Every structure is written in C-alpha cells, then in structure tokens.
Amino acid sequence: MASKPRVKVPKKASPGDVITIKTLISHKMESGQRKDKEGNPIPRMIINRFVATLNGKEVFSADIDPGVSANPYLEFSVKVEESGTFNFLWVDDEGSEYSTEASITVG
Amino acid sequence: MKVTRRSALAVGAGGVVFAMFGGPTTKSWATPEDAAAIIKEFSGGAEPVMGGISLTTPEIAENGNTVPIGVSVDSAMTEDDNVKSVIILAEGNPRADVIRFNFSLANGVAAAKTRIRLAKTQNVVAVAKMGDGSVRMARNQVKVTIGGCGG
Numbered sequence: 001m002a003s004k005p006r007v008k009v010p011k012k013a014s015p016g017d018v019i020t021i022k023t024l025i026s027h028k029m030e031s032g033q034r035k036d037k038e039g040n041p042i043p044r045m046i047i048n049r050f051v052a053t054l055n056g057k058e059v060f061s062a063d064i065d066p067g068v069s070a071n072p073y074l075e076f077s078v079k080v081e082e083s084g085t086f087n088f089l090w091v092d093d094e095g096s097e098y099s100t101e102a103s104i105t106v107g
Numbered sequence: 108m109k110v111t112r113r114s115a116l117a118v119g120a121g122g123v124v125f126a127m128f129g130g131p132t133t134k135s136w137a138t139p140e141d142a143a144a145i146i147k148e149f150s151g152g153a154e155p156v157m158g159g160i161s162l163t164t165p166e167i168a169e170n171g172n173t174v175p176i177g178v179s180v181d182s183a184m185t186e187d188d189n190v191k192s193v194i195i196l197a198e199g200n201p202r203a204d205v206i207r208f209n210f211s212l213a214n215g216v217a218a219a220k221t222r223i224r225l226a227k228t229q230n231v232v233a234v235a236k237m238g239d240g241s242v243r244m245a246r247n248q249v250k251v252t253i254g255g256c257g258g
Contacts, residue, residue, distance in 0.1 A: 031201075059213040063207040079215025
C-alpha cells in the first residue's frame with residue numbers, strides 16, 4: 001500500500017543547531033470522498049498519523065486528515081544537542097505501520 | 108516490524124483519530140462555520156488573536172491536489188514560551204480539518220510544512236495553541252485553478 005518512506009536528515013550538526021527534517025512516503029491517501037465508475041464511494045484509506053522520535057523520545061507528531069495530498073510530505077525542525085537516532089513512524093487507516101531511521105552525529 | 112510500547116501508543120492514538128474523523132462517507136461540504144467550530148474546540152474557549160503566526164500559501168494554486176503550505180509561529184520554544192500544536196483548516200473542502208502538527212520543546216522552532224488538497228478557491232486557516240493557553244490565528248485565501256478533491 002505504501003512504499004518505503006524517505007527522509008532527509010543532516011548527517012552532522014553542532015550542539016544547539018536547529019536542523020530541518022524532510023519526510024515523504026508514497027501513499028495514495030484515498031480521501032473517502034471519491035466515487036468509482038459505478039458511483040460507489042471508494043473507502044477512505046490514508047496515513048492518519050506520523051510520529052518522529054529522537055533517541056526514543058517524541059519530538060514531533062502529526063494527526064493527518066484526508067485533506068493532505070497523496071504521498072504525504074512533512075517538514076519540521078529539531079534542535080539537536082547530542083548524537084542520536086531518529087525514528088519516523090507512519091500509521092495508516094488499516095493500522096499498518098511504516099518506519100525508518102536516520103542517525104545524526106552532533107559534536 | 109517490532110512493536111514497541113511507543114508504536115503501540117501511536118497506533119492507539121491513530122485509532123482514536125480514525126474514530127473521530129472516519130465516519131460514514133458523505134459529500135457534504137465544510138463551511139466557515141464548521142471551521143469556526145473546530146477552532147473553538149481546539150482553542151478551548153480562548154479567543155484567537157491574529158498575529159504571531161505566519162501561514163505561507165501560494166496566491167494561486169494551479170493544481171489543488173497538491174498545494175504546498177507552511178506555518179511558522181513566533182516562539183522561543185522554551186518552558187515559558189512555546190507552541191503546543193497547530194491545526195490547519197480548509198474552509199471550503201469537503202472536510203475542514205486538514206492536519207494537526209504537535210510540537211515539543213525539542214523542535215527549537217515551531218515551524219512545519221506539508222502539501223494539502225484544496226477543492227476550490229477558499230481560505231486556509233492556521234491556528235496555534237500556545238503553552239500559556241493563548242491562541243493565535245492566520246488566514247490566507249488561495250485561488251485554486253483545478254480542484255483537488257475530485258469525485
């Protein structure tokens with residue numbers, strides 16, 4: 001349903017830097033508003049939740065509604081103080097989870 | 108995939124969101140009144156103040172299927188001055204609520220970008236809930252050439 005997510009995280013930063021993180025996941029984000037050729041409603045099927053953690057601690061999340069475009073893109077910032085690993089998690093309407101990780105060296 | 112406590116929590120939260128917004132499919136359209144009701148619930152009664160928040164949208168969106176938007180709130184993101192969350196609303200979409208960003212002090216700056224669907228020319232609204240309970244709001248009109256909620 002969704003393909004492997006892509007994230008862009010700087011490999012290195014200095015303590016106190018505010019870095020920008022960009023994420024993208026392939027997903028059709030079926031809104032539930034459309035109808036098929038026979039006029040039957042196409043059931044809603046979207047990514048409804050995104051969570052970013054750094055070293056296990058939540059730093060950013062988003063609750064997503066059908067108004068977000070297909071292949072949802074999210075960009076946000078994190079102030080980094082120490083090296084660590086980001087985990088990014090997407091959850092869809094069927095409860096399927098997609099996740100990826102990225103490490104950053106701070107110092 | 109390994110199921111951690113955190114991911115289990117996230118799934119639970121997602122389920123709640125689904126239950127709230129995943130009701131029967133209808134083709135009724137949101138109105139500015141619907142958006143106002145969502146803002147009222149989100150703000151917890153605090154009167155939204157214009158300013159201190161900037162919403163970046165294109166003036167004209169040729170393709171309503173994917174309209175880049177950005178929101179940025181003036182805040183030091185410290186214990187005393189921070190942003191809890193920001194909701195984005197589209198007053199003229201089939202459903203007004205679009206996305207909710209939940210910030211933490213670790214963000215350093217309260218800013219986020221995404222791409223949204225706009226069914227027609229309409230106002231996009233960003234509402235920020237601050238740590239002290241105050242609420243800020245920005246509203247931009249976006250002219251849409253080809254609507255993005257086709258059906």
